[in-house]
Amino acid sequence: MSKYRFARGLCQQSAIFVLYRIAMKREEAPHTMTPRKEEIFKVAARLFQEKGYSATSMRDLARALGLKPSSLYSHIGGKEEILRKICFDNAERFLDGISQVEAMPQASAAAQVRALIKLHIEVALHDITSLTVFNDEWRHMSEPWLSAFRAMRRDYERRFLRIIEQGIAQGAFKPLNPHTILYTILNAVRWLHYSHPKKRAISPKQLEDDLVTLLMEGLLHTTTSTS
Amino acid sequence: MSKYRFARGLCQQSAIFVLYRIAMKREEAPHTMTPRKEEIFKVAARLFQEKGYSATSMRDLARALGLKPSSLYSHIGGKEEILRKICFDNAERFLDGISQVEAMPQASAAAQVRALIKLHIEVALHDITSLTVFNDEWRHMSEPWLSAFRAMRRDYERRFLRIIEQGIAQGAFKPLNPHTILYTILNAVRWLHYSHPKKRAISPKQLEDDLVTLLMEGLLHTTTSTS
DNA sequence: ATTAAGAGTACGAACATTTGTTCGGCAAAT
DNA sequence: ATTTGCCGAACAAATGTTCGTACTCTTAAT
Structure with a gap:
């Protein structure tokens, strides 16, 4: 059963990545972006964050x-290419991150969730503007990229959910609804780009510690009862 | 000092409400909406949720x-009137709710935070489509309503923050960064409208219990040390 | 009973802008 | 001589909205 789910997961993930790589045409232009192009993507991300994708015109940009x-x-090539680049770049970061987390089999579920929270903070602090667009504007992509993106998102959430379920099964986590736990964690980490990051001068380390404490010590069993 | 802040809060809140009521012209058409108009608002909210405000045309509607x-x-009167109605209706719900929470002075900070979490769940389940638009599309309002909305939002967050700070000062909450606590709670409750509510059949009561457990038992001191 | 008035609802046609994008050309650098 | 970056002009489509009109109700005066 576990073997089957793992195989299915791999297969699906592979199919997603094939579609994703074809869609983005990574193999054609591997990572050689002219500085001007990079600047365009950067400014566009800022505008998309401020006004939203649809409300930002190419003339604004x-x-x-x-x-x-x-x-x-x-x-x-067009407006949507910018959105696709931003969305799939961030999706790749998250999927790479969760793959690394899964690749440490000796780690406890608690340590894995902690690592995932850290991952979200790292991605957010790496380029918070880009992450905001990734979070809020992905739905404006057209097919087939929209479906590919949704599949990657579902894949990530399912793998995250599996870690949570393992933690519950092992007795490390409280037996709450796994979906509630998943989406609470995912969105608790989202606030980073809603309060403007300029004013709040919290060190990343402090932020991570507080978030982990807040989320995990409600998740971890601290009672000594074995029932 | 406490008195001063309270007076300032009242004054500011009053000014906000004056601007808000003038802007919405509540006194002209108190609550007599023809059924057709109500249906338009309802369908519009659904479209705004699905495609976003800017990407939804009047022809779509x-x-x-x-x-x-x-x-x-x-x-x-126009497209933006719909957005304004949705945003300010929900803002009013939250501000009324937090006023009620503040009006029970004998309650502990923990009970107040619990009541606020319950408030967010109630508002979300009352009309989840409308709340999504309120959360995600408010920035597309034009002045002066945009400023009025921002002021109301700031007001709500500050009052929520004050309850958290009181809880920390009383030793009921862990001495984490108050902003981290505030925005974590606010966004932990946001996920309700990201996972489509049709499929997930969780009872509101179960949802509330799980959320409160998850958030509060990481917030409440459970250690017996008095240092 | 007939008429008049008025509100509520819907329509077609058209408007001025704004939208994303294309094309041909021009200048400088390689 | 070819590439690269930038521009002006323009296009077709979509945008929010206005205007004049017309149909259907209810209400009230004739």
Whole structure:
């Protein structure tokens, strides 16, 4: 049963990645982005975060870059390409991260959840603007990328959920509804980009400690009863 | 000092409400909405939730209602009026709720936070579509309503924060960063509208219990040390 | 009973903007 | 001489909204 689920997981994940890599055409332009193009993506992410994807026009983007609208198309194929890059880059970060977490088999479920919380904080602090767009604007992608993205998201959530269920089965976690636990953790970590990160001067380490304490010490069994 | 802050809070809240009531013109049409208009708001909220405010056109809305676009303007003044109604209605619910929580002075900070979590769940389950729009699309309002909304939001968060700080000062809560606690709770409760509510058949009571357990037992001191 | 008034609801046509994008050309660098 | 980056002009489509009209009810005066 466990073997079957694992195989199914691998297969599905592989199919997702094939679709994803074809969609993004990573093999064509591996990682050689001209500085100008990188700047466009960066400014676009900022605008998408501030005003939303649909409310940000290519003319807004051009103006923010000191360019004319038509000049953008010398660097990028279209508006949606920017959104796709942002969304799939972040998705890749999360999937790589959870793969690493799964790859430490001796670790307890509690340590794995702790590592995942740390992962979310790291991704958020790496590029918080990009993560916001990833979180809030992915639905504006068109098919087939939208389906590919949804599949990757479902995959990540299912793997996270499995770790939680293992923790419950092992008695490390309270026997609460696993979905409630999953989505509470996922969204508890989302607030990082809602309060503007400029003002709040909390060290990443302090933030991580507080978050882990807040979430885990409600999750871990501290009572000594064995019933 | 406490008195001063209270007076300032009242004053500011009053100013917010004046602006808010003028902006919404509640006194003109108190609560007499024709059924057709109510249906328009309902369908619009659903579309705004699904596609986002900017990506939803008035033609989309008309088609979903079986109407021609121009017919909409027999009932509503414009697209933004719908967004404003949704946002300020929910804001009013939250502000009324936190006022009630503040009005029970004998209650402990823990009981107050528990009541606020319950409030968020209640508002979410009352009309989850509307709450999603309130949470995600408010920024598309134009001035001066945008500023009024931001002020109300800040007001709510500050009052929530004060309860948390009181709990910490009384030793009921762990001395973590109050902002971390606040935004973790606020966003932990947000997940309700991200997992589609149709499939997940969790009773509201079970949901509330699990959420409170998860959040509070990480927040409450359970150690017996008095240091 | 007939008429008039008025509110509520819906429509077609059209409007001025804004949207994402394309194309041909121009200048500088390689 | 080819690539690279940028531009002006333009396009087709979509946008929110307005206007004049017309149909259907209810209500009230004739």
